[in-house]
Amino acid sequence: MTALATELVHGRTLVDPDLFDRLTDFCAEEYGLERCVAERVMDQGLAFLDVMGRTGEGLSPSQKVDPAWHTFMLHSAEYTTWCQERYGRYIHHAPGSRYRDKATMVDVVSKLRVAGYMVDEGLWGTKADCSEPTCCGDGPCC
Known part of the structure; x- marks a missing residue:
């Protein structure tokens, strides 16, 4: 029996690509983030908002993801x-x-996973600790 692979969803797919780019650019400038980091933040923020919107639950974003909500608002x-x-x-x-x-944050991450979203552990504070600046070898834009 072959298991079907399930592709994880990205939060960025919840908005038009042009809007995602505008939000990302604003987030990068407003919060002093590298653009690639702002993309990650916006992606996770949109996924987070979708889970809250669909479930009606009051959840908290991590400090690193919260700028996405502020940016969108x-x-x-x-x-x-x-x-x-x-x-x-x-x-x-x-x-x-x-x-x-x-x-x-572990609870929020589990809800994102149940909803089928790709989770960027480094933005939720649930990733294993590692030494800066290498961030376990994956850098800020991975």
């Missing part, structure tokens, strides 16, 4: 339309509503 027309069209409601941001400890 600052593009208020696009964010409002996206929320309304996908979930029939606006997904509000309630700062400090949950803690960002490792256990909370």
